[in-house]
Amino acid sequence: MQEYITVSQLNSYIKQIFDNEELLHNIPLLGEVYGVSFSRNVIYFSLKDENASIPCVCFYPAFSQTIQEGAKIVCYGSPNFYHKAGKLNFNVNSAQPLGQGKLYEEFLKLKETLEKEGLFDQEHKKPIPKNIQRVGVITSKEGAVIQDIKNVAWRRNPFLDIVLFNTKVQGNGAEKEIAKAIDLMGNYDKIDAIIVARGGGSLEDLAAYNTEIVARATYNCPKPIISAVGHETDFTIIDFVSDLRAPTPSAAAELITMDVEKQKSIFSSLRQKFGNLLVNYVDERKNFLYNMIVKSSNHIEKEFLKSKAVYLEKVKAVKTLSHTFLNTKLYEMGLKETTLSKINPSQILQKGYAKIEQNGKSVATKQQLDYKHNFSIFFQDGKVDAKTVEGE
16 A cells, blocks of 8 residues: 655645754845735735745734835745645744835836826826716726726716726736727727726736836827726826826726716705795795786776776767768768769650660760661660661
């Protein structure tokens, strides 16, 4: 039967090696700090150089001012192998600063260069639209960041449209993907603003957002950009170039959304105030109109009585004039009737005279008579057709 040892036995043996090796006790370890975090006064971080890194633990919170992100320090302590989990840590007893690390120095150098060029100038900042309908988010689809943004944004405004551009957020080529995403979204007409986001991390983890290519893409972007990279204490180059910095991705989601419930409450309050103002205004107008109507009625009644008296006088005068005019016209008509009756042909015929017509015309003399045609003789009681005798 093959012999074996257990995992516990192997890990215990490795721990004994570390514990018994005097050369590994209280040694000075030089490296660059990254990935700093705190939990119950315990400082967790890593030390790295150009080729390797090691996780470290410091149980002395007084050294928190020395153990800063990107700082180059010398830690005094011993490696410790935690046999239950099979993990190696370097337990730090004290730490001394040795200057800034390479990444941090590069960060400061690029920041100074871009600042001199004016990429951080306030007058270049674009205002963030107040009513954003659609926002573009540049981050990894795999991380918790996009979920945090969606949860916060849609809780505040369920109608917000979120367009995700999936990119790497660290590692080789991440900065090129992020810059390309900014260029593409900056020219996409259907979004109102852009959020560039990722979670917290070490200076090395955030390196893509401290690059010149991302900074210039942000500066040249025609759409407003909100940077939400890392934790509240993390600052990157894109934070200085962007139009607005959010301390966290969740905070960015709050900054670009209007709380629908809050807006409803404000609208309801404004509607109530407007309703009260409208009721008061209507009541004031009603009272004003009532008073005007009363005053107008009194005035109209007085003017009506005056006008009525004038009207009656004028009616009386018109009646008198009409009566006089009518009598005059009747008299004139009587005179004309008498005249007409005297010259009325029928009246003349009654006296024994006759009227001769030929071809529809009156014949007054012998010379007017055409002997070739018949003619008519009109008497009082009728008409007689006649003709001439030739030669007579």
